[in-house]
Amino acid sequence: MSKLRVGILGGTGMVGQRFVSLLENHPWFEVAVIAASPRSSGKTYEEAVGDRWKMTTPMPEAVKNIIVKNVNDVKEVSSQVDFVFSAVDMTKEEIKVIEEAYARTETPVVSNNSAHRWTPDVPMVIPELNPEHLELIPYQRKRLGTEKGFIVVKPNCSIQSYTPALYALKEFGPKLVVATTYQAISGAGKNFAEWPEMLDNVIPFIGGEEEKSEQEPLKIFGKIVDGKLEKAVNPVITTQCIRVPVSDGHTAAIFVNFEKKPAKEEILKAWKDFKGIPQELNLPMAPKQFIQYLEEDNRPQTKLDRNYEGGMGISLGRLREDIVFDYKFVGLSHNTLRGAAGGAVLIAELLTAKNYITAKE
């Protein structure tokens, strides 16, 4: 089969660059269009990014001479792609409007943005956890008046270091969770050269992050009722989100109470055995082993473990009983791979495998 033609909206920013890197040599997808702000349009991708290339691997040759298009030229961009990834940098309201405009041109949109995460008929998906939420797509298409176009979003990066671990323990009814996240500076789209204040420093505030970290897992745990996603009531989650001087990798320290307290061995087995459709279908970006548990007391560590399974796996450690809660443990996930562009590419692979994304005639 020939590759599907992909557009990257907001291709010059950090997440956009991550999409460009991940799609180099992708077996199913190829970058056909890169779109960005009017400021960048008309320039080659190499010129538009200039010295702001933040990936550790070089810019792929195949994209250097692509002429960047204006992201607001929805019809023109849509006419040249089968679907788009959205990493646009606009206000929430503008993002809502532009992502729907793309969907209405019969172009599926896989978004890294938060704007549509609470739109009731827009699935917010971690492919291993809640692929059944894609069943919202026909309802959404009906609202949009489309046959093929729709929007699917991925959740915030912060929740990925603990939500899979809790979801894998669903049978024991996780009911109360306290999570403190230690978030890398790439989550703010920055590196140390651009944010020297972060060296030797910790900042105890990330705007809007605690609300997302508490609420978004409940949509993932939720169920579809009458074509709308109804969020779950449990687990009740309270968080503190802290920016730490780490380049990549979000860590979370978790305390949890269950309806039925499992034995430690049951938890370890549930994590080890947990897999989803991406593993069953052997999707190109899917980690073979989604969750790894590290026995050493000093793991997981960002430097050693963030790239586990190409940055798409979750690393857990330090599981032990607690004197206040049933258990506590530590989780780690790569925030710009599993937590951002990698998670979105995996969603697009799942959508393709399930025929929600197909080549335009």
Ligand SMILES: N[C@@H](CC=O)C(=O)O
């Ligand atoms: N908001 C997060 C980025 C994840 O999507 C952060 O600031 O780390």
